[in-house]
Amino acid sequence: MTFLELLFLLLVGYYFIYVIFWLILDCNLGLWYTSYFGLSVSSMRGQVVWVTGASSGIGRALSLVFAKYGVRLVISARRENLLESLKKDCLERSNGLLSERDVLILPMDMLMVSVHEDCFESVLKHFGRLDVLVNNAGRSQRASWEEIAVQVDRDLFELDVFSVINLSRIVVRYFLKQAGGHGHIVVTSSIAGFCAVPFSATYCAAKSAINAYLNTLRMEHRNIDVTTFCPGPVATDFLQEAFTSEPEKKYGRSTANQKRMSAERCGALFAASIANKLDLAWCGLFPLMGNSTMNKIREGKL
Numbered sequence: 001m002t003f004l005e006l007l008f009l010l011l012v013g014y015y016f017i018y019v020i021f022w023l024i025l026d027c028n029l030g031l032w033y034t035s036y037f038g039l040s041v042s043s044m045r046g047q048v049v050w051v052t053g054a055s056s057g058i059g060r061a062l063s064l065v066f067a068k069y070g071v072r073l074v075i076s077a078r079r080e081n082l083l084e085s086l087k088k089d090c091l092e093r094s095n096g097l098l099s100e101r102d103v104l105i106l107p108m109d110m111l112m113v114s115v116h117e118d119c120f121e122s123v124l125k126h127f128g129r130l131d132v133l134v135n136n137a138g139r140s141q142r143a144s145w146e147e148i149a150v151q152v153d154r155d156l157f158e159l160d161v162f163s164v165i166n167l168s169r170i171v172v173r174y175f176l177k178q179a180g181g182h183g184h185i186v187v188t189s190s191i192a193g194f195c196a197v198p199f200s201a202t203y204c205a206a207k208s209a210i211n212a213y214l215n216t217l218r219m220e221h222r223n224i225d226v227t228t229f230c231p232g233p234v235a236t237d238f239l240q241e242a243f244t245s246e247p248e249k250k251y252g253r254s255t256a257n258q259k260r261m262s263a264e265r266c267g268a269l270f271a272a273s274i275a276n277k278l279d280l281a282w283c284g285l286f287p288l289m290g291n292s293t294m295n296k297i298r299e300g301k302l
């Protein structure tokens, strides 16, 4: 066998194994490996992590994983009653690693950017520091491309992009000036931010935009860690809350009985990707195979 033939064989072997793993795993290979052999989430014990959109779904599941390993938490969203019950669950899950003071409930409407600075001051006043900001709050969309009102484009970008960037800038300035130039910014993006999916034009554009914003942050400040986490379909209240083509109208459907990754599994993978400061990670139950298959997957019909 010549050297070139051997090289070719190794290359084919590598891609074969890669595709096999891609088909059987529920996340990218790097994240899967890291979740078993990388740093445990317990390495973050004592750090302060701020999770937005913590009242339900992925943000709630992520907060519970952090609590289990003694990571101190700031939990934000609009529904204060759900944050109260999450705090109770976090303290229970921490099994004594966290005390009452270690979980701060910080109600906040992400859209009210004028209060972001004050909210951050409350975090510093309470904990004296912040190590990681997890920008998780967000809403999806179901709408035909040609029917979307421009006001919906604006509203979705306000929540999924501009509010995230505003809060991140406040925190990045703190990392640069008061935290020795170090810190960690995380965003819950989506596979839809990399690979267009039908009937979510504004959402795909918004998640692509957030990816681009964070990629440039990563280039400009090498000491600041940036994690872009991209779930595929996950079983949450996501479809209930999704934007449509008309302003103020929600999609209002449930994900019950759909084949989706559980929020708990997603939260565990998300926490592993943060603990290991992965630049980019994705998870989902299926490989993505083209438009119509992609749509069936996200509607839980495949």
Ligand SMILES: NC(=O)c1ccc[n+]([C@@H]2O[C@H](COP(=O)([O-])OP(=O)(O)OC[C@H]3O[C@@H](n4cnc5c(N)ncnc54)[C@H](OP(=O)(O)O)[C@@H]3O)[C@@H](O)[C@H]2O)c1
Pocket (backbone or CB within 6 Å): 052, 053, 054, 055, 056, 057, 058, 059, 076, 077, 078, 079, 080, 082, 108, 109, 110, 111, 136, 137, 138, 139, 140, 159, 188, 189, 190, 191, 230, 231, 232, 233, 234, 235, 236, 237, 238, 241
């Ligand atoms: N589920 C999926 O299939 C999926 C897939 C890819 C990416 N994602 C991303 O995952 C993130 C979380 O979504 P999820 O699936 O967990 O859905 P979810 O259960 O509906 O959670 C959304 C969270 O965002 C918060 N939120 C919404 N509007 C807000 C606002 N104006 N101000 C503050 N908080 C607000 C909600 O809290 P309040 O209503 O209490 O304010 C809630 O805690 C989103 O960024 C989404 O794009 C989800």
